[in-house]
Amino acid sequence: MSGEVLINLTPMETRVAVVENGVLQEAYIERSRRRGIVGNIYKGKVIRVLPGMQAAFIDIGLERAAFIHAQEVMPPNTPHGELVSISQLLHQGQSLVVQVAKDPIGSKGARLTTHLSIPSRYLVYMADSPHTGVSLRIEDEAERERLRKIVDACHEEFASGIGGGFIIRTVAEGAGRDEIAQDMQFLLRLWQKVDEQRGHAGIATLIYDDLPLFMRTLRDVMRDDIERVRIDSRENYFRLKQFACEFMPNIESHIEYYPGERPIFDLFSVEDELQKSLQRKVQLKSGGYLVIDQTEAMTTIDVNTGGFVGHRNLEETIFKTNLEAATAIARQLRLRNLGGIIIIDFIDMEESEHQRQVLRVLEKALERDHAKNKLTGVTELGLVQLTRKRTRESLEQVLCEPCHICQGRGTLKTPETVCYEILREIMRNERAYAPEKYTVLASQAVVDRLLDEESAAVADLEGFIGKTIRFQVENHYSQEQYDIVLM
Numbered sequence: 513m514s515g516e517v518l519i520n521l522t523p524m525e526t527r528v529a530v531v532e533n534g535v536l537q538e539a540y541i542e543r544s545r546r547r548g549i550v551g552n553i554y555k556g557k558v559i560r561v562l563p564g565m566q567a568a569f570i571d572i573g574l575e576r577a578a579f580i581h582a583q584e585v586m587p588p589n590t591p592h593g594e595l596v597s598i599s600q601l602l603h604q605g606q607s608l609v610v611q612v613a614k615d616p617i618g619s620k621g622a623r624l625t626t627h628l629s630i631p632s633r634y635l636v637y638m639a640d641s642p643h644t645g646v647s648l649r650i651e652d653e654a655e656r657e658r659l660r661k662i663v664d665a666c667h668e669e670f671a672s673g674i675g676g677g678f679i680i681r682t683v684a685e686g687a688g689r690d691e692i693a694q695d696m697q698f699l700l701r702l703w704q705k706v707d708e709q710r711g712h713a714g715i716a717t718l719i720y721d722d723l724p725l726f727m728r729t730l731r732d733v734m735r736d737d738i739e740r741v742r743i744d745s746r747e748n749y750f751r752l753k754q755f756a757c758e759f760m761p762n763i764e765s766h767i768e769y770y771p772g773e774r775p776i777f778d779l780f781s782v783e784d785e786l787q788k789s790l791q792r793k794v795q796l797k798s799g800g801y802l803v804i805d806q807t808e809a810m811t812t813i814d815v816n817t818g819g820f821v822g823h824r825n826l827e828e829t830i831f832k833t834n835l836e837a838a839t840a841i842a843r844q845l846r847l848r849n850l851g852g853i854i855i856i857d858f859i860d861m862e863e864s865e866h867q868r869q870v871l872r873v874l875e876k877a878l879e880r881d882h883a884k885n886k887l888t889g890v891t892e893l894g895l896v897q898l899t900r901k902r903t904r905e906s907l908e909q910v911l912c913e914p915c916h917i918c919q920g921r922g923t924l925k926t927p928e929t930v931c932y933e934i935l936r937e938i939m940r941n942e943r944a945y946a947p948e949k950y951t952v953l954a955s956q957a958v959v960d961r962l963l964d965e966e967s968a969a970v971a972d973l974e975g976f977i978g979k980t981i982r983f984q985v986e987n988h989y990s991q992e993q994y995d996i997v998l999m
Contacts, residue, residue: 630702951983
C-alpha cells in the first residue's frame with residue numbers, strides 16, 4: 513500500500529490530507545483562531561470540587577472551565593476500588609499542573625489529566641510512571657523485547673537521575689539504538705524545560721505548547737508506506753525540512769515543495785471527498801449506501817442495499833453489500849474522525865459464517881486506524897457496536913454548526929402544521945385580548961397555504977370571531993417563523 517501526505521497552509525488554517533492508494537483516508541484541519549490544545553500543559557487553578565461526580569473544574573485560561581476526574585489525579589493505573597474522594601485530593605483555590613487529554617467539544621470543556629506526557633517520533637515520555645511500555649500494535653515478541661532493552665539501556669545512560677518512564681510507539685518497530693537514543697535525549701531536554709517552567713509559571717498560563725499541525729503530522733502520521741509529503745508553502749517547507757533533519761532524518765528526502773498552479777487539495781480529488789464527508793449518505797460502488805447520523809450520545813450507521821440487486825440470491829447480495837460496507841465504514845470513521853460509541857446496523861444475515869466474515873473484514877480495516885478502537889461484536893438485536901477514542905472534534909464539528917432554522921433537528925414543521933398553529937394562536941389571542949383585527953406575518957409557503965388549501969378554515973374562523981384576518985408575506989422568515997399583529 514502506498515501513501516502520500518498533502519499539506520495545505522494558509523494564514524487562516526492548516527489542512528492535512530492522508531491519501532492511501534489514491535483515496536483520501538484521513539483529514540486534519542486546524543484553524544489559526546481555534547487551534548487544538550490536546551497535549552498542551554497548563555498551570556491551572558481549582559475553581560470547584562464536585563464530590564458527587566468525583567471530579568473538579570479547573571481554570572486553565574480558556575473560555576470554559578476544564579474538567580478533571582479523580583482517577584486522573586491519583587497515581588497512574590490506580591485500581592478503581594482504591595480511589596479516594598476528590599475532596600481529599602483537591603480543594604478550591606489550589607494550583608495544579610495539568611495536561612489536556614481531550615479538546616473542548618460542543619458545550620463540554622476540555623478534559624484534563626495530571627499524568628503528564630510528551631511525545632516524540634519513537635517514544636512518549638511519562639513524567640510520573642517509572643516503567644517502560646511497548647505499543648500493543650507491535651506484535652512480534654522478539655522485537656518488543658529488543659526495543660525494551662534498548663530503551664532501558666538508554667534510560668540508564670541518559671536519565672539515571674531523572675524520574676519517569678517511556679512508552680515505545682508503533683513507529684519504533686525496526687528502529688536502531690542511535691535513533692531511539694536521539695529521541696530520548698530530545699524528550700529529556702524538553703521535559704527539563706517544562707519542569708523548570710512549571711515551578712515559576714503563573715496561574716492559568718500555558719507551560720508547554722504542542723507542535724503546530726503540519727509538524728505534528730510528521731511525528732504522528734508518518735509510516736513506512738508514506739512515500740511523499742507535499743506542502744504548498746515555501747516558507748513552511750523549509751521549516752518542515754529543518755524539523756525532519758533534526759528529529760527524523762530518515763524521512764527528510766520524502767518532503768517536497770508543491771509549487772503547482774492547481775490547488776494541492778485538487779490532487780486525488782481531496783476537496784471533493786471533504787465535501788462528501790459532510791453528507792449523511794455515503795454511496796457504495798455496488799449501488800448500496802450508508803446513512804451516518806452523528807448525535808450527542810453516539811454515532812449510528814445504517815447499511816442499505818439500495819440499487820444493488822446482485823446476481824445469485826438475496827443472501828449473497830446482502831453478504832456482498834455488508835462486506836463492501838465494512839471497509840467503507842472503517843474509512844469513514846477515520847475520515848470524519850467519529851468517536852465515542854458507534855452502532856452499525858448491517859443488513860441482517862442468516863448465515864453465521866457470513867456474519868463472522870463481515871466482522872473480520874471490519875476488524876482488519878480498523879487496524880490501520882491511529883485512534884484506539886474496540887470492536888465488541890454483535891448484540892442480541894443484530895447490531896455491531898464499537899468504541900473509538902475521541903480526542904478532538906469530528907470533521908463535521910470543525911467545519912459546520914447547527915442549522916439556525918431547524919435548530920439542529922434536521923427537519924422543519926410542514927406549512928400545514930404552521931397554519932394550524934397560527935389559527936390556534938389567533939383563537940387564544942381573541943379570548944385574551946379581543947383586538948379589532950389581525951395581521952399574520954409568515955413565509956411565502958405558509959401564506960400560500962392559508963389562502964389556498966386552508967382558506968375554508970380561515971373563513972370559518974373569521975365568521976366565528978367576527979373579525980378580518982389579513983396575511984402578509986415576509987420573505988426573510990423561515991418556514992416555521994410567524995408573527996401575529998393585534999390591531
